[in-house]
Amino acid sequence: MQPQHNIRRLVELYSAMCRIRAFETAALTAHKEGVIPGPLHVSIGQEGVATGVCLNLRASDRITSNHRGHGHALAKGAGVQGMMRELFGREGGHCRGKGGSMHIADFSVGMLGANGVVSGGIPIAVGAAQGLKMTKSDAIAVCFFGDGAINRGPFLEGLNWAALYHLPVLFVCEDNGVAAFTRTEAVTAGPGVIARAASLGVPGETVDGNDVMAVDEAAGRLVAEVRSGKGPRLLQARTYRITGHTSTDAAAWRDPAEVAAAKTRDPIEKLANLLSERGVAASEIDGIRSAAEAEMAEAVADAKAAPWPDEAIAYDDVQDVGAVAFGGRA
Amino acid sequence: MSVQSVSLVEAVRLAALQEMRRDPTVWVLGEDVARGGLYGQYRDFLPEFGAERVVSTPISESTIMGAGLGAALVGTRPIIEMRIFDFVMCAMDELVNQIAKIRYMFGGQAKPSVVIRMPHGIWRNSAAQHSQTLESWFVHLPGVIVVTPSTPADAAGLLVTAIRSDDPVLFFDPKNLFPVTGEVASVIEPIPFGKARRVREGRDLTLVSWSAIMPAVEQAAATLAAEGINVDLLDLRTLWPWDREAVCASVEKTGRLLVVHEAVEAAGFGAEVVASVIEDLGPAGIKAARRLGAPRIPVPFAPPLEDAVKVTPDKIVAAARGTMR
Numbered sequence A: 001m002q003p004q005h006n007i008r009r010l011v012e013l014y015s016a017m018c019r020i021r022a023f024e025t026a027a028l029t030a031h032k033e034g035v036i037p038g039p040l041h042v043s044i045g046q047e048g049v050a051t052g053v054c055l056n057l058r059a060s061d062r063i064t065s066n067h068r069g070h071g072h073a074l075a076k077g078a079g080v081q082g083m084m085r086e087l088f089g090r091e092g093g094h095c096r097g098k099g100g101s102m103h104i105a106d107f108s109v110g111m112l113g114a115n116g117v118v119s120g121g122i123p124i125a126v127g128a129a130q131g132l133k134m135t136k137s138d139a140i141a142v143c144f145f146g147d148g149a150i151n152r153g154p155f156l157e158g159l160n161w162a163a164l165y166h167l168p169v170l171f172v173c174e175d176n177g178v179a180a181f182t183r184t185e186a187v188t189a190g191p192g193v194i195a196r197a198a199s200l201g202v203p204g205e206t207v208d209g210n211d212v213m214a215v216d217e218a219a220g221r222l223v224a225e226v227r228s229g230k231g232p233r234l235l236q237a238r239t240y241r242i243t244g245h246t247s248t249d250a251a252a253w254r255d256p257a258e259v260a261a262a263k264t265r266d267p268i269e270k271l272a273n274l275l276s277e278r279g280v281a282a283s284e285i286d287g288i289r290s291a292a293e294a295e296m297a298e299a300v301a302d303a304k305a306a307p308w309p310d311e312a313i314a315y316d317d318v319q320d321v322g323a324v325a326f327g328g329r330a
Numbered sequence B: 001m002s003v004q005s006v007s008l009v010e011a012v013r014l015a016a017l018q019e020m021r022r023d024p025t026v027w028v029l030g031e032d033v034a035r036g037g038l039y040g041q042y043r044d045f046l047p048e049f050g051a052e053r054v055v056s057t058p059i060s061e062s063t064i065m066g067a068g069l070g071a072a073l074v075g076t077r078p079i080i081e082m083r084i085f086d087f088v089m090c091a092m093d094e095l096v097n098q099i100a101k102i103r104y105m106f107g108g109q110a111k112p113s114v115v116i117r118m119p120h121g122i123w124r125n126s127a128a129q130h131s132q133t134l135e136s137w138f139v140h141l142p143g144v145i146v147v148t149p150s151t152p153a154d155a156a157g158l159l160v161t162a163i164r165s166d167d168p169v170l171f172f173d174p175k176n177l178f179p180v181t182g183e184v185a186s187v188i189e190p191i192p193f194g195k196a197r198r199v200r201e202g203r204d205l206t207l208v209s210w211s212a213i214m215p216a217v218e219q220a221a222a223t224l225a226a227e228g229i230n231v232d233l234l235d236l237r238t239l240w241p242w243d244r245e246a247v248c249a250s251v252e253k254t255g256r257l258l259v260v261h262e263a264v265e266a267a268g269f270g271a272e273v274v275a276s277v278i279e280d281l282g283p284a285g286i287k288a289a290r291r292l293g294a295p296r297i298p299v300p301f302a303p304p305l306e307d308a309v310k311v312t313p314d315k316i317v318a319a320a321r322g323t324m325r
């Protein structure tokens, strides 16, 4: 038990995690029903990372994410209705039905986008940090990526760049031990992300990503350092992805015992237990969870009832000059 | 020789399997290939060929591509698996500046005998970064072969040729057609590059297409036949080299040409076909020549938006009718 965590903060963290879990659980169900098209990458089991980091950010801070971005978006404050509608491909989605789950974004809250290309968000976050620094903003950039992303060039290039220009960026490696269907250790040489960051002059530290209080504490400290102009930092959060790579991947290649063990370390259950140890009534704890579920059920009902976007929308947002008009010649 | 009915993904699996059994220098590298590949196109390769020849790599596209080239330079024949075409963007230097140039730049000393497999096209509402068809970019790139099959038999036969080729081959698997079935011989013979396949014989209009849009084109051709418009339908199968002779011979007969592709119409390969035919036959020999492709917009996610972008049988029929006026 960490003394700095008062009950109010714990409840806040718990509620944020419950909302992510409820959102993704509802989305998974809808995907199975066939009402959400396209691939769906959920982060069930990893909610502690997005929550612990984003609850230390300001509205003006920016984040970039990867293909598994629902949690990052929600924790950063993205509107639920716009997110769910986007997943459903309906009118009123944050990306007007053009992005879907893999490209979820809500720029109005500083969520600069999920990404279909592994490590694609890293240079973008670095550049956002550079722009923020240039314009003397006190906002920072945070970049979420998986352990699979550290074997692509943009990771090394981005860290070097951030260190070189002393940029206000926090790199968050969500280390779930797998990359798609492969154990990351089978394709990653050397001692890992912290050592790589250190070799480029970016100080890093490791936390248990399933312990949201630990993430909260570390992220709070690192965010403060980054914001105060100390340069980039890296946080490695070890976690576990309870579900498969995509909604259609049963992850049958994993040992069921491993998954069962991971469930005992579920960040949400862990915090629920702690709340109850600290005297919060079971009814209150359950109430937070069921409120999140009700919120997301409502978002699903709203999205299901929302109209499809008009075909003409497909032709919007391409470019200012030289765009093809709807119905015009290509 | 016996034939079997298999899906396209099984056909290309069998083709690669046959070639890896025939030639121990053939091997495959890419993400998750040891697990069978994203689509099962390398299913059961690991137990048969082992981890030295079925190499599951890190997510490191530029090195997957560049290492494939390096391994070719010392006499092996790598199949470079890009998983989804769009990720080749992460390896463009290795492909465009290295693989495509190395033979020429070094005065013929290098032999970049690689096959780069890039499953491309619109697929299950995967949105703008997982749906692209940019094959025309690579036709514009000297030094490479561009292969765009649409049937199990063609995909298998062309993959065999690709693997045996000393030239670098860009093999665009039509990922949306992976489940489509067709007959494939038990011994897969190579299909030469640059030879179109006549899908349908007709005298009224020459219809030219390739890759994942072919089933829609065939459907349109059937509709047109019911209306009394008989199309001469050619599947180019490879875009470089491409069967200019067959297309010109057909247009000489029909006087009308429509080229259809899933890719954006502007600066697509259809433009090259139309221009070449006009050059060869002269404008007087042609009553109509046009292209049909996607509007110049990225592929959106939502089903009605994706449908708005797609070239459909209806749009093909309408364009064909337009050429008959």
Ligand SMILES: Cc1ncc(C[n+]2csc(CCOP(=O)(O)OP(=O)(O)O)c2C)c(N)n1
Pocket: A066, A067, A068, A116, A117, A118, A119, A145, A146, A147, A148, A149, A176, A178, A179, A180, A184, A245, B031, B059, B061, B083, B087, B090
């Ligand atoms: C450049 C690139 N290569 C490959 C892929 C296909 N792909 C999508 S997610 C993924 C695994 C990513 O692993 P990691 O970053 O650890 O995230 P996780 O899925 O474990 O959350 C892969 C290989 C991609 N999207 N982009």
